[in-house]
Amino acid sequence: MDCIFCKIVEGSIPSNKVYENDSVVAFHDIQPAAPVHILIIPKKHIPTMNDAAPEDNELIGDIFAAARHIAKELGIAEDGYRLINNVNSDGGQVVYHLHVHLLGGKKLGSLLA
Numbered sequence: 001m002d003c004i005f006c007k008i009v010e011g012s013i014p015s016n017k018v019y020e021n022d023s024v025v026a027f028h029d030i031q032p033a034a035p036v037h038i039l040i041i042p043k044k045h046i047p048t049m050n051d052a053a054p055e056d057n058e059l060i061g062d063i064f065a066a067a068r069h070i071a072k073e074l075g076i077a078e079d080g081y082r083l084i085n086n087v088n089s090d091g092g093q094v095v096y097h098l099h100v101h102l103l104g105g106k107k108l109g110s111l112l113a
C-alpha cells in the first residue's frame, strides 16, 4: 500500500522510533513543532478518525496508553503535553494514516481559533 506510515511500520522507510508494541509504533516527527514531537500510530492502516470502527476502540486506547507511557519516559508528563489528532482538510491532516501528535517540552500556545 502506498502509505508512508505503513512503510514505517513495515520498516521499509526509516524512522527514529521511541516506542513499539504489538499494536502501535511511535517515532519522532521529521518536522518537529516543539522540543518533543512524537507521532503515535496504529500498525493497522486506518486513514482517519472518521474511519475508526467500534472494534478499533481498544486500538485507540492503546494509542493513548502509549502516549502516556512515552510522555513519562521522556520526562514531560508532570510539566504537561498536548495530544492532537488532525482529521481531513479543515483539521490539517496531511498523512492519511491515523496518528496522534504528542507535543511538549515547552509551554504550548493556545490552539483555539
Ligand code: AMP
Residues within 6 Å of the ligand: 004, 013, 015, 028, 029, 030, 031, 032, 039, 085, 086, 092, 093, 094, 095, 096
Ligand atoms: P498531519 O498534518 O497530522 O497529517 O501530520 C503529519 C505529520 O507527519 C507532520 O507533522 C509531518 O512532519 C510528519 N511526517 C511526515 N513524514 C514523516 C516521516 N517520514 N517521518 C516522520 N514524520 C513524518
Ligand code: ZN
Residues within 6 Å of the ligand: 003, 004, 005, 006, 007, 044, 045, 046, 096, 097
Ligand atoms: Zn497506512
